[in-house]
Amino acid sequence: MNKEKIQRHNDRMKRHKKVVDEKIEKANIEQGVLIVITGNGKGKTTSALGTLLRSLGHGHQCALVQFIKGQWDCGEGHFFANSFDKKGNNGQGGLTTYTMDTGFTWNSQDFEEDKQAAAAVWEQALPLFNDPECRLIVLDEITYMFKYKYLELSEVITVLKNRPKHQNVIITGRGAPKELIELADTVSEIQPVKHAFNQRIKAQEGIEW
Ligand code: ATP
Numbered sequence: 001m002n003k004e005k006i007q008r009h010n011d012r013m014k015r016h017k018k019v020v021d022e023k024i025e026k027a028n029i030e031q032g033v034l035i036v037i038t039g040n041g042k043g044k045t046t047s048a049l050g051t052l053l054r055s056l057g058h059g060h061q062c063a064l065v066q067f068i069k070g071q072w073d074c075g076e077g078h079f080f081a082n083s084f085d086k087k088g089n090n091g092q093g094g095l096t097t098y099t100m101d102t103g104f105t106w107n108s109q110d111f112e113e114d115k116q117a118a119a120a121v122w123e124q125a126l127p128l129f130n131d132p133e134c135r136l137i138v139l140d141e142i143t144y145m146f147k148y149k150y151l152e153l154s155e156v157i158t159v160l161k162n163r164p165k166h167q168n169v170i171i172t173g174r175g176a177p178k179e180l181i182e183l184a185d186t187v188s189e190i191q192p193v194k195h196a197f198n199q200r201i202k203a204q205e206g207i208e209w
Pocket residue numbers: 040041042043044045046047172174192195197198203207208209
């Protein structure tokens with residue numbers, strides 16, 4: 001690059017830094033956030049798990065609540081089982097996990113059984129929303145519970161609104177209802193630009209589960 005181009009680049013970076021610095025200065029509200037990761041692309045649950053790892057790495061108390069049966073037989077499930085004792089401690093942070101062991105799957109066909117299973121997991125999770133020590137709660141695939149009317153959206157919204165001020169919550173799943181999107185502080189919609197499955201590449205351990 002010639003001198004003139006380098007100077008232009010440096011000036012541009014200086015202006016950019018000024019804009020970013022101003023934004024950082026303005027962001028002075030201290031509170032937890034509600035994050036919604038939705039859309040039809042791959043990366044919703046794995047994104048939530050990445051943030052969970054980040055929070056656990058700081059020694060926070062966290063919770064993972066999964067609204068799909070059988071999801072536990074996956075790499076992250078094995079990893080957590082090996083990393084935390086039965087009480088969910090690892091000497092640093094803590095992880096509470098609740099998952100559906102009966103009820104809803106993608107092939108689900110029994111409305112009453114599924115509804116009960118969803119309600120049971122939600123009931124188990126409720127005390128977490130009164131616990132200021134619990135820094136992050138992941139509600140994985142909960143959007144389907146609203147779609148199929150297994151859980152009352154308005155009830156979940158009330159609980160989210162009344163949670164401890166510094167508690168973070170991440171919701172994942174396709175088709176997040178607009179009320180949740182309105183309530184959330186951060187919303188990402190993942191678009192499926194390409195997916196290996198559609199090119200006949202077999203689902204694989206460590207990538208899909
Ligand atoms: P992941 O758990 O990999 O982050 P996800 O949470 O975004 O995926 P889900 O809708 O929960 O996606 O579906 C879980 C499974 O479906 C994963 O095995 C994922 O690879 C696969 N999957 C996600 N999106 C697509 C897609 N657009 N086409 C085909 N398979 C998909």
